Amino acid sequence: MRYIGRFAPSPTGPLHIGSLLTAVASFLHARQAGGEWLVRIEDIDPPREVPGAATTILKTLEQLGLTWDRHVLYQSTRFDAYRSIAERLLADSLSYRCSCTRAELGQLTKSLQSPAPYPGLCRDKRAHVRATAVRVRADCPPIRFTDGLQGDLEYAIKSTSGDYVIFRRDGLPAYHLAVVLDDAGQGVSHVVRGADLLDSTPVHIHLQRTLGLLTPDYMHLPIVVNAAGQKLSKRTGATAVDPGATGLVQTVLDYLGLNVPNELRGASPRDIWPWAIAHWDPRHLRGLRQLQR
Numbered sequence: 482m483r484y485i486g487r488f489a490p491s492p493t494g495p496l497h498i499g500s501l502l503t504a505v506a507s508f509l510h511a512r513q514a515g516g517e518w519l520v521r522i523e524d525i526d527p528p529r530e531v532p533g534a535a536t537t538i539l540k541t542l543e544q545l546g547l548t549w550d551r552h553v554l555y556q557s558t559r560f561d562a563y564r565s566i567a568e569r570l571l572a573d574s575l576s577y578r579c580s581c582t583r584a585e586l587g588q589l590t591k592s593l594q595s596p597a598p599y600p601g602l603c604r605d606k607r608a609h610v611r612a613t614a615v616r617v618r619a620d621c622p623p624i625r626f627t628d629g630l631q632g633d634l635e636y637a638i639k640s641t642s643g644d645y646v647i648f649r650r651d652g653l654p655a656y657h658l659a660v661v662l663d664d665a666g667q668g669v670s671h672v673v674r675g676a677d678l679l680d681s682t683p684v685h686i687h688l689q690r691t692l693g694l695l696t697p698d699y700m701h702l703p704i705v706v707n708a709a710g711q712k713l714s715k716r717t718g719a720t721a722v723d724p725g726a727t728g729l730v731q732t733v734l735d736y737l738g739l740n741v742p743n744e745l746r747g748a749s750p751r752d753i754w755p756w757a758i759a760h761w762d763p764r765h766l767r768g769l770r771q772l773q774r
Contacts, residue, residue, distance in 0.1 A: 484516025485670045488542075488549075489660070491523045492534035496541050497719035498733065499675070499705035499712065502772075505733050506702050507673035508547050509761040512754075519667055520549040524557045525659050537721075544724035546751040554667065556659050563654035566662060566692065567615050567647055575691055576647065578613035579603040598643025615648035617688060624683035629700030630767050631676070636683035645684050661685050665694040676701040676770045677712055703769035705736065736772050738765025 488504045490496070496504070511518035520542065522535045539553065570576040581602055590597040599616065603609075619638040627633050638645070647658035664672065679701045689696050704712050707719075722729060730750045731741045739760055745753050 483670065484511060484514040485519065485668050486511035486516060486673060487519040487521055487664070487667065487669050489521040489523050489663075489674075490538050491526065492530050492538060494531050494534055495537045495721035497714070498722055498736075499714075499719065501541075501722050502705060502733050502736050503673070503675055503702060504542065504547060505730075506737055506763070509737075509758055510671065510673050510700070510763065512758045513761050514671075516670075517550040519551055519554070519669070521554045521663060521667070522556065523656070523659065524555055525560075525654050525656070527653075541722065541724045545730065546749070546754055554663065556663060559659070559663065560654065562662060562666075563648070563658055567654075567658065570617060570647070570691070571615065576615050576617045577604060577644075578606075578609060579616045579644075579646070580606070580609040580611050580613045580650070582650070598640055599645070601644060604644070612650045612652075614646045614650045616644040616646055617691065619644050619687060621687055624686050626682065626686060626696075626699065628679070628682075629698060630763060630769070631679060631701055632768070634679075636680070638683055638687055641680070642684060647688070657681065657684050657688060661688045661692070661694065664697060665689070665692075669697050671698045671700070673700045673702065675704045677704050700763065703766055703772045705772045738762065
């Protein structure tokens, strides 16, 4: 099977060092395998998006010589496809409408020490007086899979997330549905992403099986955290990368366990990528969940 990888940022701001690390790792993994590397803009959450962020992200990748194959896919163009699948799952009784609010669920679980699965309040409900989400029934044995870095894993969805949302109460598709459908639609064979999404993977595998779709190989990279142990993000004060900054590529490659030779330090990114592709070895990161900024 031909290797097809992807980098799929959300346009909630420019790239920071953590998101660039994911882009570079997925790029190196695809190119070393002689495969395609796609870029997809996951713009399905307008309230969180920053105007112009998608353009900035693409320009940053271009300036760094991270060239992608095919046209960039914008998830905002795919809403009809997402709705069609959600309706199909409802018609097949594999999902149901849920009018529970976050506040209501929060009240039910506030006394618990850890997040609780959805308690199934709307599973058998036939009428609703307010807007509804769509939840997939998660009646399944534990999901087992082998991650390229994190090893053999097992998740019991029923006791972790429970029935999960694929369409939100505000009428927007949920991440789980969009990512599963678009990975399948683009023929993605390998997913390289951050370990912060590791807990979403069993849900994605369950939805793939429910829809009769193939499951890609997964590899979850350690995330970059700040001094407080928080994942780098706009909310935790992560600064945008400057694609013209001296040493930026070397810094990212250092995080990924690649020691750029002296003769390439200071070289342009386009001159460094062939060396990095040849020497890429994700085993340096095996078992790691975090990298200190």
